[in-house]
Amino acid sequence: MIKKARTKPLKLLKYEVLLERIIPNHTQKPIIESSHRKYLAGYKGELTLDYFLTDLARDDYHIFHDLRIPRSENNQLYFQLDALVIHSKFCIIIEVKNLIGNLYFDHQYDQIIRSREGIDETFPDPVNQAELQKNHFCNWLLKHKFPVIPLHTLVVITNPKSYIRISPKYGNRAQKIIRGRTLANKIKEFRSIESENILQKKDIKRLSSMLLKEHTQHNPDILKMFNIHHNDILTGVFCPNCIQGAVLIRIKRNWLCASCSKTYMHAHKKAIIDYALLFSPTVKNKDLRSFLHMESQTSVKKLLYSMNLKPTGARKAATYTIPLPE
Template structure:
């Protein structure tokens, strides 16, 4: 049973909007694209994991995708789980790696060494990463007075083209490193090991509710991350058919002067773009400037058409644009 579905992360959405709207000549474009590709590869790996998890018996397994929960020792810090499986007898934390190339799990230096096209690159050891996540989850469950349940950890390599080697000093931890296709059978092994029912239905319901309540999407300031100024962002309503061509407002439609197509709701994406890049809390003036509109009443109608209602006094009224969670 899927308790929390996997959706495209807020950070990934911000990357996509930034690449659409940053000035084409900006010096940071290559850096942004490189970071975007890495983040997108990780997300695609997690989607691959979801395929294998779909084989599990739905009634016994409660699956949470992409959780980000405040830490027990500092609620300003978070621990993130690519996937969490809750079972009446145990739970499993899964860390996903979608790396291609020759992968060497180096126990001595706490790293993965990835060799690809003759180049070596290092990554933190995901076995240790998921071990830290286990510690945080254990303390989180204890703080919420949940029953003490065995927590297992797995590192799943989802890219079928990767070649895996593991340091002989890894010991029993090597068994935690598996390929995506073996995930269902590995979970079945764990199920055979854990025979005692610890979580009743009411416990699972309570834990599920707490996890969903405390989940907080990662919402970084993408412009600050790459030191980009607001005036380096392209504004306007873009034509869905012609890349980066700004539409003009004619009566109740948006017209593209290149392809001559008209759109009624093209402003909706532009308004969401503003929220992703700058702030989800906007004033009428902010929207007017971004959409290249002059009429305050016309912008107000557009915002109302998106079911966005103002809060605050008339002159200082703001609208809150909902972002994906």
């Protein structure tokens, strides 16, 4: 049973909007593109994992994708789980890697060495990462007074084109590294090993509820990450039809593209969400007027009302809160 489905992360949405709106030939653009490719590859690997988890009997397992849970009371620190599988007998924390190339798990320096096209790169050992998340999750369970239950960890290599080698001295930890296609069988092995039902239905229900309640999306300041100034961002409502992102003109109740001559009624909606993703979900009318290239305060107010966005605060200081995608 899927208790929390995987959705496109806010960070990935922010990458996409930033690459669409950053000024051409910006010096940081190649760095942003490289970082985006790596993050997107990880997300695609997680989507592949989701496919392999569908092989499990839905009524026996409770599956959570992409959880981010606070480690401390003040919510300053978090731990993140690519996937969590809960069964009455055990829980499994899954770390996903979607690396392509020759992968060598090096026990001596706790790292993966990836060789591809004559270039070597190193990545942190995902087995250690999974064990660290396991410790955080264990502490979280204890803090919330859940029964002590066996916790297992797995590292799933989802890219079928990767070639895996493991150091001979890696030890029993090597059993935690598997291919995606063997995931369902590996989980069934845990089920045969663990005999006692630890979590009752009421425990699983409370655990599911608390995980969903405490989950918080990662919402980084994407401009600050790459030291991008507000003036480096292209403004306006872009044409959905033109590849070059032609800026639309507001005419009566429609948006007109001078390049392809097409009109759109709701093109402003994406632009407003773009603003929220890049700058802030809290915005004043005047800020949106500038961003949308509109002069009329009343017209912008009508657009916001059409999206069911109502102002809060005094008239001149009134702000609107744009809901971010979930």
